Amino acid sequence: MKPYVLVVEDEDALATLLDYNLDKEGFRVERAADGEEGLLKVEEETPDLILLDWMLPKVSGVEVCRQLRAKPETRRTPILMLTARGEETDKVRGLDTGADDYVVKPFAMSELTARIRALLRRTRPELVDERLEYADIVLDRGSRRVTRSGRNVHLGPTEFRLLDFLMQRPGRVFSRERLMDAVWGPNTYVELRTVDVHVGRLRKALRISGAFDPIRTVRSAGYALDQHA
Amino acid sequence: MKPYVLVVEDEDALATLLDYNLDKEGFRVERAADGEEGLLKVEEETPDLILLDWMLPKVSGVEVCRQLRAKPETRRTPILMLTARGEETDKVRGLDTGADDYVVKPFAMSELTARIRALLRRTRPELVDERLEYADIVLDRGSRRVTRSGRNVHLGPTEFRLLDFLMQRPGRVFSRERLMDAVWGPNTYVELRTVDVHVGRLRKALRISGAFDPIRTVRSAGYALDQHA
DNA sequence: CGCGGCATGACACTTATGTGACAACCACGC
DNA sequence: GCGTGGTTGTCACATAAGTGTCATGCCGCG
Incomplete structure (x- = not known):
C-alpha cells in the first residue's frame, strides 16, 4: 500500500x-x-x-x-x-x-x-493522490474517510487499506497472495483465507441501500474492484 | 504555523x-x-x-x-x-x-x-486570522481564548495549541507523531500516548451541555477535528 | 450431480484507545 | 526563597474495536 x-x-x-x-x-x-x-x-x-x-x-x-x-x-x-x-x-x-x-x-x-x-x-x-474514486465510492486518504453515494462508510484499518489498494487499479484482478502482501505487508504470515473474510467485511460495509457489489470474485484467481456485469 | x-x-x-x-x-x-x-x-x-x-x-x-x-x-x-x-x-x-x-x-x-x-x-x-472557527467552537489567538456556543472553555497551553492545530485543517487526520511535532515541537521526546491523554483532556474541556464530541478518533491512524457522523 | 472454491456468522483473541490517579514541575505572588 | 494552584507526562487498568480462524453451508462449473 x-x-x-x-x-x-x-x-x-x-x-x-x-x-x-x-x-x-x-x-x-x-x-x-x-x-x-x-x-x-x-x-x-x-x-x-x-x-x-x-x-x-x-x-x-x-x-x-x-x-x-x-x-x-x-x-x-x-x-x-x-x-x-x-x-x-x-x-x-x-x-x-x-x-x-x-x-x-x-x-x-x-x-x-x-x-x-x-x-x-x-x-x-494513485500512489500519492489524496482521493481515489470508483463509481459512487470515494476514498479520501487525508481524512481517512470512505463514502458511498455520499453516505459515510465505516471501515476498520484493514478494510480501509484493502479498499485503498483495490481502488488503485480498478478492474484488475489480484490474487490472495498479492492482496496479502499489499494490505498486510510483505512479512506477515496469516491464512490466505483471511483475505476472503476481509473482502466479505468490506463488501458488507459497502452494501448500502440497493447499491451493487463493487467487488468481483474471480474463481480460483482472486478479487477485483469492478462492476461484474 | x-x-x-x-x-x-x-x-x-x-x-x-x-x-x-x-x-x-x-x-x-x-x-x-x-x-x-x-x-x-x-x-x-x-x-x-x-x-x-x-x-x-x-x-x-x-x-x-x-x-x-x-x-x-x-x-x-x-x-x-x-x-x-x-x-x-x-x-x-x-x-x-x-x-x-x-x-x-x-x-x-x-x-x-x-x-x-x-x-x-x-x-x-486560518493562517492570518486571529480567530479560528469550527462549528460552534471559536478559538481566538489574540486573547488566547476558546469558547463553545458562547460559553468560555478553559484550556491549558498544550490543549490550546492542540486545538489550534486541529482547527487549521478540520477533517484531516493527524497521526500522533504529527501532532507531537506540531504541538510539542519537533525535537521533544515524550510518550506518544501522551497525545491521547491531551486529546482526552481537550475533549473533556469541550464537553459542555450535550454538545457533540468534535474530535474523531481514527483507529490506528490518529485524530481529526470533525463530526464523526 | 459432485467437487473444489467461496461466503458467512460465530468466537476467542489481539490491539488500540479512554480514563482516573499521581508525582514531578512550573510560574507566580508573597 | 517558598508555598500553591494549575499543568504535564506516565502508568495501570478498563473498555472498545478490530482480527484471524474455523465450521458450515452454498454455488458455479465441469
Missing part, C-alpha cells in the same frame, strides 16, 4: 538517515549498499521509485540506471540520482543517464521528499 | 529588507535569488504566498508564474508581483500573468504587508 522506495547508497550514515526519514514520510524503504545488491533487490520486487547514489561500489549508479532501463519491468520506474557537489556534470544535469531527476548532496530532506512525491505523482498518481 | 512566504527577488538589498520586515510581521520567509531557485524552493515546500519580482535572472517572473499555475499544488497559491515603475504594463495591471496582485516599487512596507494579508485572507484565512 505504501509506496516502496529502494535506496541504493553505500554511505551507511546517509542510508540510515534516508531510511528513517522516508519511513516517517510514509514510504516503505529497502536498502542496498552497492549497485549489485541494488539490482538484486529490484529483481526481488520492483520498487515504485529508486533512490540511486551516483558513486557506488561494484556497479556504478550510471550502470545500474542503464540496466534498469533495459529491463521492461523497470523501464518506467522513476529513478532519482544522488550526486555529490562536483559530480554534477552535464550528463547528470541533462538526465542523460536515464534518471528522472537528481539532487545534489547535501540536500534538505524536505526537498528530497518533495521531489520523490513529484516523481511518483507523474508516474503513479 | 506561521504563514510561509517565499520571496523571489534578485536584488539583495530589497530581499533582505523584505525578509527582515516580513519576519517582524510574523511570517516565515525563504528567499530565492532567481526564477530557477524559486521554482526549486517551491518544490521543496509549497509556500502559502509567493512574492515574485517581475524581472528575474534565468527564469523571468512571468514564466515562473506560468509554471506555478500549471502545477496542481501551486495553482491556487497567491502570487504578488513586484514591479519597477515603468514595467507596469497593461499586462501587469490586468493581472494577465496569473498573479493575484502587484505592487510598484518603491512601495511602503505597510502597503505590502496589507496586500499580503489581504491575499492570504482570501486563500488561507
Whole structure:
C-alpha cells in the first residue's frame, strides 16, 4: 500500500538517515549498499521509485540506471540520482543517464521528499493522490474517510487499506497472495483465507441501500474492484 | 504555523529588507535569488504566498508564474508581483500573468504587508486570522481564548495549541507523531500516548451541555477535528 | 450431480484507545 | 526563597474495536 522506495547508497550514515526519514514520510524503504545488491533487490520486487547514489561500489549508479532501463519491468520506474557537489556534470544535469531527476548532496530532506512525491505523482498518481474514486465510492486518504453515494462508510484499518489498494487499479484482478502482501505487508504470515473474510467485511460495509457489489470474485484467481456485469 | 512566504527577488538589498520586515510581521520567509531557485524552493515546500519580482535572472517572473499555475499544488497559491515603475504594463495591471496582485516599487512596507494579508485572507484565512472557527467552537489567538456556543472553555497551553492545530485543517487526520511535532515541537521526546491523554483532556474541556464530541478518533491512524457522523 | 472454491456468522483473541490517579514541575505572588 | 494552584507526562487498568480462524453451508462449473 505504501509506496516502496529502494535506496541504493553505500554511505551507511546517509542510508540510515534516508531510511528513517522516508519511513516517517510514509514510504516503505529497502536498502542496498552497492549497485549489485541494488539490482538484486529490484529483481526481488520492483520498487515504485529508486533512490540511486551516483558513486557506488561494484556497479556504478550510471550502470545500474542503464540496466534498469533495459529491463521492461523497470523501464518506467522513476529513478532519482544522488550526486555529490562536483559530480554534477552535464550528463547528470541533462538526465542523460536515464534518471528522472537528481539532487545534489547535501540536500534538505524536505526537498528530497518533495521531489520523490513529484516523481511518483507523474508516474503513479494513485500512489500519492489524496482521493481515489470508483463509481459512487470515494476514498479520501487525508481524512481517512470512505463514502458511498455520499453516505459515510465505516471501515476498520484493514478494510480501509484493502479498499485503498483495490481502488488503485480498478478492474484488475489480484490474487490472495498479492492482496496479502499489499494490505498486510510483505512479512506477515496469516491464512490466505483471511483475505476472503476481509473482502466479505468490506463488501458488507459497502452494501448500502440497493447499491451493487463493487467487488468481483474471480474463481480460483482472486478479487477485483469492478462492476461484474 | 506561521504563514510561509517565499520571496523571489534578485536584488539583495530589497530581499533582505523584505525578509527582515516580513519576519517582524510574523511570517516565515525563504528567499530565492532567481526564477530557477524559486521554482526549486517551491518544490521543496509549497509556500502559502509567493512574492515574485517581475524581472528575474534565468527564469523571468512571468514564466515562473506560468509554471506555478500549471502545477496542481501551486495553482491556487497567491502570487504578488513586484514591479519597477515603468514595467507596469497593461499586462501587469490586468493581472494577465496569473498573479493575484502587484505592487510598484518603491512601495511602503505597510502597503505590502496589507496586500499580503489581504491575499492570504482570501486563500488561507486560518493562517492570518486571529480567530479560528469550527462549528460552534471559536478559538481566538489574540486573547488566547476558546469558547463553545458562547460559553468560555478553559484550556491549558498544550490543549490550546492542540486545538489550534486541529482547527487549521478540520477533517484531516493527524497521526500522533504529527501532532507531537506540531504541538510539542519537533525535537521533544515524550510518550506518544501522551497525545491521547491531551486529546482526552481537550475533549473533556469541550464537553459542555450535550454538545457533540468534535474530535474523531481514527483507529490506528490518529485524530481529526470533525463530526464523526 | 459432485467437487473444489467461496461466503458467512460465530468466537476467542489481539490491539488500540479512554480514563482516573499521581508525582514531578512550573510560574507566580508573597 | 517558598508555598500553591494549575499543568504535564506516565502508568495501570478498563473498555472498545478490530482480527484471524474455523465450521458450515452454498454455488458455479465441469
